[in-house]
Amino acid sequence: MDRATAAAVLGVRPEADGAEVEAAFRVLAGLTHPDRFPEGSASWEDANRGMQGLLEARRTMAETPVAEAVEPAAWTVSGEPVESVPSWERSDVGPGDPVAIDRRMRTRAFSWGAVLLASAGMSLAVGATQPVNDALPFWAPALAVCGLLSIATGWRSHRRLVALERRS
Structure with missing residues (x-):
């Protein structure tokens, strides 16, 4: 997994520092941890796979130097460029305003x-x-x-x- 993909999995910028990465990891891990689901269920299996992806993304962000990161305008999610501004600050007036x-x-x-x-x-x-x-x-x-x-x-x-x- 490269740094840009790891950043997309964690929902942070590719040049994010360790504290930002760790905070995002903790939030996502708390939401999708396998212990929240009955053991052996389909949700538990999905949570296990998701947790493995989160762990790999955190490890990649920690081990890969920031200099090797792709510029934020160069990587995309759903084919659209993603700025370094969080989505809640980019959104127009809506229910989350x-x-x-x-x-x-x-x-x-x-x-x-x-x-x-x-x-x-x-x-x-x-x-x-x-x-x-x-x-x-x-x-x-x-x-x-x-x-x-x-x-x-x-x-x-x-x-x-x-x-x-x-x-x-």
Whole structure:
């Protein structure tokens, strides 16, 4: 296996340093390790072959000097040139866009926070008037804390969005 192929297997640039290669290896090994599947199953066999490929790619990246690496524009995946910029930085605005994620997070966090705080208030009110059910007032503080944490998460996303709008 050459360095460019090993880099493609690990999802790193061909001129990546040892720390970057090791980090990519650990992530991929954690996702595809054979111990995650029942021994003897088809998934386990696939994971064994995949792990062998990952180990070979890591060994190749460690043993092959960077000077022998192919330039990033010269090697291809699916016939298209690959830049040295990671794919998540090359992609257009989409579901993985940080701004879109913050907008969704703000909306969901504020909505759930409001629902949880309303539930906490209702639980406390019903529990105060109904002495038969002692569990309702018990859950009111837990619902309130969860609601406040949700609103804090939404507020954090809102602050990031406002700061981004000020920059542009």
